[in-house]
Amino acid sequence: MMDNFTPNPFVDELNEAGVPEEFHEWLSAHGVGALVVKLGIRFTEMSAERMVATMPVVGNTQVAGILHGGAHVVLAETLGSFAASLHAGRGRHAVGIEVGATHHRSVASGLVTGTCTAIHLGGTLATHEIVITDDKGRRLSTARITNMIRDNRH
Incomplete structure (x- = not known):
């Protein structure tokens, strides 16, 4: 505190x-977190139910010059984990237990936006869907993350 x-x-x-x-x-x-800083992730909304952030494509590409699939997943996991942590509240924390993503299309420039929406906010599990879009609003990937909610150890 x-x-x-x-x-x-x-x-x-x-x-x-x-x-x-x-x-x-x-x-x-x-x-x-160091990776959030390195990837240039910037939050625009923060709550357990909905979290939104942007990330530049430049600096986060793979050898073919498109946004790296792992960068998609890092953005998704960051949003889902932060949202689950907010849901957990004081004296508790969230631990990721599953994450998966489907890539629908590539992007080579601009800014991508991840929008994280709660699917389930329970006492022991929180599941979120994250949709990542390009500057034109086209869906680039869809991810889902489940976090286990645990009590902090004293």
Whole structure:
């Protein structure tokens, strides 16, 4: 828990990633994660029910010059895991137990948007669907992630 006297070492990282200030305390111990920073993921909406973020294609391509399939999955897993963690609440955390994705079309430039929607928010499991689209709103991939909700160890 942060107090008014302890600076958050990740405040710049959280701001750059678009994390609303109301969530800074929640992410104050670890920030958004090194991979989220490297891929340029930026959040635009954050809740357990719906989470949205963008990611640039440039810098996240594979050898053929298109967005790497793994980058799709990282964006999807980031959104689903963050949403499940918000659902878990204080004293609990989310642990990913399954993720899968189907790639529908490729993209070689621009910004992609991941929209994460809750399918199930239970006491022990949270499942989210993530749809990734291009600048024109075309579906690039569809992913699903299930997280197990666990109590923190004391």
